[in-house]
Amino acid sequence: MESDIELMLRTKAGDDSAFSELMNRHYKGVLNYIYRFTNLRENSEDLAQEVFLRVYRSAKQYRPEAKFTTWLYKIATNVSLTYVKKKNKNVSLDEMNENTGEVEDSGVEISDDIIYRKEIKNVIFSAMESLPEREKIAIMLCKYEGLSYEETASVLECTVGAVKAYVHRGRMKLISKLKPYLTEEEEYGL
């Protein structure tokens, strides 16, 4: 199987099928990364396409110096941050929580499990939103996208030690914020 870099070099040479293959490999990850960033299902697909458009447009200048995924997630982070900042000027967090784009049939009884899942998703999103930007990005990349500390450091343009600190601090804050959803509810000296 060809590596991402080889596919990107083929794209640079004008082979669009190579770029289609690259998208097939990564669009699900990018889409979910953006979805977790924005909590807006409908817009996530458009934003994910915007990410790939940016990658495609800059293919001519591509130099295989860094890992493709770190470059891809750096662009995805920029697109998401720009969108969230722009959106937050007009839309409140409550509106964002409500506007998930999921279709609900009012005629059908919604099970407790679905309600719980929706609630927990919004609670996690709110807790993530409250974290400082770098802690949030570090946790999302390491936890959800499976990037290593080194790759995350490359996306955030910082050291590996800084990424470890971001993940740790973010994790402590999330424990504090999501305490009602964890089994133990005692104080841990946070």
Place this chain on the structure above:
Amino acid sequence: MDCKDIKEILTQYSLDDLGQVEKVGVERHLEGCRECKMFLSQSQELWSLLDTWEEIEPGGKFVSNFWDKASIEETKLQPGFLGKLRNLKPNWSLAGAMASIFLVSVLTFAVFSPDTTNTLFTSADEQDELILMELDDALSRETADVLSIYGPWDDTLDVSGNGDMN
């Protein structure tokens, strides 16, 4: 290591990202510290809780929609005549070289070209010169007449100072 130090590396401990010495240190501390043990358990529980935020499945036409979008973008980006003109990247070094050659050519022509029209000496100047020559001539004649009372001019007289004045 105290509880604060242990909590700082518990994330790495749970991800099995610690060296052997630190790992043993953490395990020894956890045996005797209820607070840190509970923190570790909650930390692991949090990670599981985050997993409940389910992924979304993309629509099946992501790639084809992308190419549609890309071709629309490409059409939009095609510049018109003015756009093409604006997008022209000037070759400054070539332009500089051309300007230098032009300047040198103009200067060379100005300096070395034959002057066919003598604008410095006009017919009015020629007339003025004739008048001056006539005036000069008249003055010489007048001076000669005035001096004639002293008799004819002796050209043989030695004026170098070697001759005998007496």
